[in-house]
Amino acid sequence: MMRHGFCSSMLIAGLMLAGAPVSRAAEIDPFWGNATIYFLMTDRFANGDASNDAAYGRLKDGDALRSFEGGDIQGVIDKLEDGYFRDLGVTAIWTTPLIEQVRQPQQEYGRSYAFHGYWPKDWTTIDQAFGTEANFAEMVRLAHAQNIRVIVDVIVNHAGPPVGGDDPAWPESWVRSTPPCDFATFTGTTSCLIAPGLPDIRTDSEASVALPPFLVEKWRAEGRLDREVAELDAFFARTGHPRAPQYYMIKWLTDWVREYGVDGFRVDTAKHVDPQVWAALGAEARLAYTDWKARHPSALAEEHDFYMVGEVFNFGLDDFERGIDRDYNYGDRRVDFFDYGFDALINMGFVSHAREPMPELFARYASDFEGPFAGRGMLNYISSHDDPAPLDPEREKAFENAIKLMLAPGAAQIYYGDELNRPLVALGATGDARLRTPMNWDALNTADGQASLEHWRRLGRFRADHPAVGVGRHLELSRTPYVFARRLDTAAQSDAVVVAYSASTPFTRTPAGGIFAEGTDVRDAYTGDICRVDSEDIICAGERKLALFERVPPDL
Template sequence: MKNSFPLLIFMVLLLSACAVKQSEKVDTKPDVPFIWENANVYFLLTDRFNNGNANNDVNFNRTKKSGKLRGFMGGDIKGITEKIKEGYFTDLGINAIWFSPVVEQIHGSVDEGTGSTYGFHGYWTRDWTALEPNFGSEEELSELVQTAHKHGIRIVMDVVINHTGPVTDMDPFWGDEWARTEPQCTYEGYESTVTCTLVKNLPDILTEKTEEVELPKALLEKWADEGRLEKEMDELDAFFIATGYPRTPRYYIIKWLTDYIRKYGVDAFRLDTVKHTEASVWADLWKEASKAFEEWKAVNPDLVVDDNPFFMVGEVYNYGVSGGRWFDFGDKKVDYFANGMQSLINFEFKYDATKSYEEIFSKYSDALNGPLKGYSVINYASSHDDGGPFDKQRTKTIEAGTKLLLCPGSSQVYYGDETGRSLDIEGTVGDATLRSFMNWDELEANSDINGVAVQGILSHWQKLGQFRAAHPAVGAGVHLQLSAEPYYFKRTYKSSDYNDQVIVGLDLDNGVKTVDVKGVFKGGEVLKDYYSGTKVEVKNGKVELDTDFEIVLLGS
C-alpha cells in the first residue's frame, strides 16, 4: 500500500467537496435493506456535538470551574436532530446514530486528579428514569427518534447498568443494599473485574444480588418532589407483577432502561462496561428489550421502520475480533454473544489498521464468515476512551476512512473522524483530549488539517459512507481479492431475499482504468463508480473509467 496519496488527489477532493451541499440527498437504491452487520454507526458525545438549545446549557447550579474539557459545553439532543434534518448524517452514509447516555447525571462534580469534572459524558447516572435537562426534554428525544427514522437512521441508546455516578455533597450514595464502594477492581481475573468498583468513588451496582431491596430514600423523595412518585411506583408494580422478577437492583434498572424503548422506539442499545457485570444481566436485558421493542411496534405500526429485531452491541473493553465468540479473563472465558449481544465493539481494529488492505479485509471476512458467523463486530479508528487510536495526530485521515469504511463488519465513525477534529488538545488530562467540541468552525472555514482541507476529508468519508450505505456487501459480504497489482477485490452478499455485489479498486493510477468485472456483473449492466460519480456500462466483461482518483467503488 502506498504511504500517502499524491497532492493531486487532495486538490481534486477539495474541489469536489466544495460542490457537496449539506442538504443534498444520497443517491442510493430505495430497496436496499438495512443490515446491522453493514451498519455505518456515528458515535457522538451528546454534550460535544451540536448546541441546538442554548437555554438548557446550565442546570442544577453546575457553575464550578472545571478542568479543561471536563464541564458541560452545550451539546444536546436538539442539536443532533438539527443535523439530521440538515442531511449531515445522510450525506455521510450514516444509517445509525449512537449518542452517549442522556439520563439524568449527578448534580455535583468530582476531582479524581484530572481537574473538577461534571457528568457531561453521560456515564454518571443519578436517576435512570429522567433525562438530563442539559441534554434536553422528553419531547426533544421523541422528535430525535422519529426524525432519524424518517431519514432511514436507527437510534442506538447508550446504557449503563454497572454503576451509579460518584457520590458528592449533592449526590448521595444509593445505599449498601444497592451498591458496593469497595474493593476496587484489580483486573487479575474474572472476580476482580466483575465484583468490584471500576475506580474509586464509582459505586458498583450489586447486579448479582438475589434478595429484594427497597428503593433508595433519596430517589423516592426526588420523585415525590417532582410529582411523579405514584406514577413511578405503579409502573414498577405492574412490571414486577407481569414479569415475576424479584425486586433486585438489576431488574429495577432493566425496567427503567426498557421504558425508553417502549416510549420512544429506540432501535438498539450500546451496553457500557459489559465485562464488569455478570453476563446473565445482559441476557435478561435482551429478553426484556426485545419484548419492549415488539410492544412499541404493535402500538405504533405507522412509525415502524422495518422488521429488524432489537439490537444490542456490547463494550467489552479490549475484546478483539481474533477472540471469536469468547472473551478471556485469564481464569475464565465468557461468550457474550450467547448473552443477548449481536455485536461487540472491536478494540483490535486500531492495530490492524496499520496493515495492508488485503491483510485487514481478508482477516475480517474470514472471522465474520467463520467463528463469528451470524454475529458481527463494530470497528473503530478512534473513540471516546481509547488513548491510543489509529491516527491520534490526524495525519492519516484519508487512509483511516478508507480502511474503516471498507472493512468487513460494522463501522463506527467517531464524531470528527470525518473532519479531522483534533484528538490532542493542549492542557487536557486523560481522556478529555479525545472529547473536544465538534469542529464545525474548521469545517466552515475549510481549514487545513496536516495538509488536507477539512472539506476534502469530509468528501472522502462521504463517498465511502454512501457506497457502504447503498451496498450491504461492503460490510456484510464475503471478501475475495481479484488482483494484487493493481489491487481489486469483490464483496458478495447473499440472503434469502436480497443479493448484492461490489468491486473495489484501491491505490490505482489516476486516469484511465480498465476493470475486469466478469463473473460479478453482466454485460450491458450499468454500474456506478461511487467515488467519482461516473456511470459506465459493462462491455465484454469489463468497464472503462477515466477519473482523477486512485479509488474505484463499483456497484449496480
Template sequence: MISNCENKNKSEEVVVASEVSSVADAPFVWEGANLYFLLTDRFNNGDTSNDINFDRTKETGMLRGFKGGDIKGITQKVKEGYFTDLGINAIWMTPIVEQIHGGTDEGTGVTYGFHGYWAKDWTRIDPNFGTKEDLHELVKEAHARGIRIVLDAVINHTGPVAEKDPVWPDDWVRTGPQCKYDNYENTVTCTLVANLPDIKTESNDNVDLPPQLVEKWKAEGRYQQEIKELDDFFERTGHPRAPRFYIMKWLIDYITEFGVDGYRVDTVKHTEEYVWQEFKTECDYAFSEFKEKNPEKVLDKSDFYLVGEVYNYNISGGKLFDFGDRKVNYFEPESFHSLINFEFKWNSKELSYEALFKKYSNILNGELKDFGTLNYLSSHDDGSPFDAVRKKPFETANKLLLSPGTSQVYYGDESSRSLVIAGTEGDATLRSMMNWDSIAKRKRTKEVLSHWQKLGKFRANHPAVGAGVHQMITERPYYFYRSYQKEDYKDVVVIGLDVHKGAKSIDVSKIFKDGDVIYDAYSGITTEIKNGRVIIDSEYDIVLLEKM
C-alpha cells in the same frame, strides 16, 4: 415512565450481476451498518437555554464540564442532512439520563457528568441534554431518513458520590474493593475506580427504592406513577425486586416510549454475563410491544440491536473473552448481537488492506456468522487511536468504512477534529467540541469530509460492503469484490484502492456481464461492460463500482 427534567467456502460464492438487486431495494443490516458515535454534550448546541442546570457552575478541568451539546443539536444536523450525506444509518449517543448534580475531582480537576455515564436518576432525561419531547422529535426525524437511534445503557454503576449526590444504600451498591482486573472476580465484584459505587448486579434480594430517589420523585410529583409502573413490571416478569431489574425496567422504558432501535451497553465485563441475557429478553419484549402498538413507526423487521463494550475484546478471540482464569461468551446464550472490537485499530496499523479485509471476512462469515463486531479507529476513552494527529484521514476512512463488520465513525473522524488538545488531562483530549467551523471554512476539511461522504454513502447503499463476503480480484493494482445475499436480495460491488489515476481497465468478467451499466460512485462516471472489462478514466486512485 421517562420524565423530563452448514459451512462452505464462502470466498467461492459469486452473485451473478444480472440477479443483483437495485440500490433502492437495499435492506438495512446491522452487520454492515455505518454507525455514528457522538458525545451528546460535545456535538452540537441546539438550545442554549438548557446549558446550565443544578448549579453546575464550578470551575472544571479543561473539557471536563458541560459545553452545551444536546438532543436538539443532533436533530438539527439530522434535518440538515448531515448524517444522510455521510451515509450514516445509525446514531449512537452517550447516555442522556439525569446525571449527578455535583462535580467530583478524580485528580484531573473538577469533572461533571457531561459524558452521561454518572447516573443519578435513570427515569429522567438530564435537562442539559433536553426533554422527552426533544427525544421524540429526534427519533421521528431520524427514522424519517432511515437512521436508527442507539442509546447508551449503564447498569454496572451509579454516578460518584458528591456533595449533592449521596451514596445509594448498601443493599444496592458496594463501594469497595477497587478492581484489580487480573481475574474474573476482581473485574466483576468490585468498583471500577475509587468513588464509583458498583451496583450489586449479582443480588437477587428484594430491595426498597433508595430514599433519595423516593424523595426526589415525590418532590417532582411523580412518585405514585413510578411505583405503579414498577409494580406492573415486577408482576409481569416475576423478577425479584433486585437492583439490576429496577434499572432494566427504567432502561426499557426508552424503548416502549420512544421506539429507540438499540442499546450500546457500557462496562459489560464488569457485570455477570447472565445479566445481559436477562437484559436482552426485556429489550426484545419492549421492542415488540412498541412495534405492536405503533405499526406506523416501524422501520423494518430488524431486531433490537445490542452491542456490548467488553473492554479489550478482540475479534481474534471469536466469541470468547479471556479474563485470565476463565473465558466468557457474551454472544451465546442469547445476549449481544455484536461487541465493540478493540483489535481493529491495531490490525489497521499492522495489516495491508487485503490482509485486513480477508481476516475480517473470514471470521465474520465463519465463527461469528450471524453476529457482528463494531469496528472503530478512534473513540471517547481509547487513548491510542489509529491516527491521533489526523495525518491519515483518507486511509482511516478506507480501512474503517470498507472493512467487513459494522463501522463506528467517532464524531469528527470525518472532519479531522483534533484528538490532541493542549491543557487537557486524560481522556478529555478525545472529547472536544465538534469542529463545525472548520467544516464550513477549511478547504482541507471539506476534501476530507467529501471522501468520508462518498465511502459512507456507498457502504450505506450496499450491504455487501460491510456484511458481504470478500474476494480479491487482483493484487496489483488492488481490486476486490464483495457479495451479499439474503433471501431474494442480492448485492455485489467492486472496489479498487491505491490504483493509478487516469484510465483504469478492470477485469470484472467474474462479477458483471457484458452490457451491464456500471456506475463509479466515487468519480460519478457511468460506463458499460465490454469484453468483460470496465474502463474508468478518473483523476482518483479509488473506484467504487455498482451495477445500475
C-alpha cells in the same frame, strides 16, 4: 417515566401472559451487520439550546474540557433537520447516556463533571443539560422519518460518584464500595469497582431491595412518586423477578424503548457485569420494542430487529488481547457474550489491526467472519471516547483511514468529527478529555473540511446502499491496484460490489472478477462515472485512485 401500559395490544398481552421470550435472532440482521453508526458525545456535538447550559446550577469550573460545554438533544435535532446524518450515509445514531447525571464535580484526571453521561443518578429522566423528554421524542421521530435508527448508551454496572449534597450515597444494599477490580478473574472483574469513586451496582445479587430513599424523595418532590412506584409494581408482578438492583435497572432502561421506540442499546462496561444480566436486559428490550412497534406500525419504513452491541474492553477480532475466537478470557473463565443477548460487540482491535496494509486487514477480517464470527456482528472504529490510542490522532492519514474503516468487513462506527478530522489532542487536557474535544463545525468553512466531509459522504452512502460491503463474502481480485469484491446472496436479498484503490498510481482498468456481466455498464459510486465491463475488466474513461463500482441504479 413510562406512559403506556405494557398491555397495549392483545398480541403483546398474550406474549406477556405466556411469559414468552423475544430472543436474539440466530444471525445478525444484515442491516445491523453493515450499519454505519454515528457515535456522538452529546455535550460536545452541537449546542441547540443555550438556555440549558447551566442546568442544576453546574458551574463551568472544571479542568480543561471537563465541564459541560453545552451540547444537547436540540443540537442533534438541528442536524437531523439539516440532513447531516442522512447525507453522510448514517444508518443509526448512538448518543452517550442522556439520563440524569450527578450534579457535582468529581476528581478524575482533575476536577471533572459528568458531561460524558457515564455517572448516572436517575435512570428514569433526561438530564436537563441535555434537554427534555419531549426533545428526546422529537429526536427519535426525526431519525425514524429518515430511516435512521437510534441507539442509546446504557449503564448497569455503576452509579455516579456520591459527592454529597445533591448527590447522596446509594444504600449499601444497592452498591458496593470495595474491592477495586484486579481484572485477573471473573469475580475480580465483575464484583468490584472499575474506578475509584464509582459505586458498583450489586448486579450479582438476587436479593430484593427497597428503592433508595434519596430517589423516593426526589420523585416525590417532582410529583411522580406514585406513578413510578405503580409502574415498578406492575413490572415486578408481570415478570416475577425479585426486586433486586439489576431488575430495577432493566425496567428503567427498557422503558425508553417501550415509550419512545429506541432501536438499540450500546452496553457500557459489558464485561464488568454477570452476562446473565445482559441476557435478561436483551429479552426485555425486545419485548418492549415489539410493544412499541405494535403501537406505531407506520413509524419505520423498514422492519429490522432490536440491536444490542456491547463494549467488552480488550476484546476484538483476530483474538485481540483477551479474545479467544468469540470468547472473552477472564483468566479463570471464558464467556461468549453472543450467547447472552448481544447481536454485536465493539471491535477494540481495529485501531491496532488497521495499521496493517488494507489487503491484509480485509483478508484477516473476512477469515474471521467466515469462521468463528460467522453470523455475528462486530463494530469497527478508528477513534472513540475512551480508547487512549486512536488510529491516527494527528489525522495524518485521514483519507486512507476513512477507506479502511468504511470498507472493512463488519459495521462502522463514525466517532463524531472523524469526518471533519476533529482534533484528538487538546492543549491542557488530560486523559480521555483529549478524545472529547468540541465538534469542529468551523471546518465546514474550509476547503479541506469540505473535501474531507465529501469523501466520508461518498463512502457512507455507498455502504448504506450496499449491505454486501459489511456482510458480503470478500474476494480479493488484484493487489496492484488493490481490487476486491463483496457479494451477498441470501433468500431475502442479493447484492454485489467491486472496489479498487491505489494510494499512488491512478488506474483506468480493474478486474471485474465475474461480479458484473460482460458488456454491461457499471457505475463508479465515488465519482458518478459510468464505466464498461469489457474483456473481464471494468474500463473507465478517466484515471482514478478510488473506485466504488456498483450496478447502474435503475433510476439513472
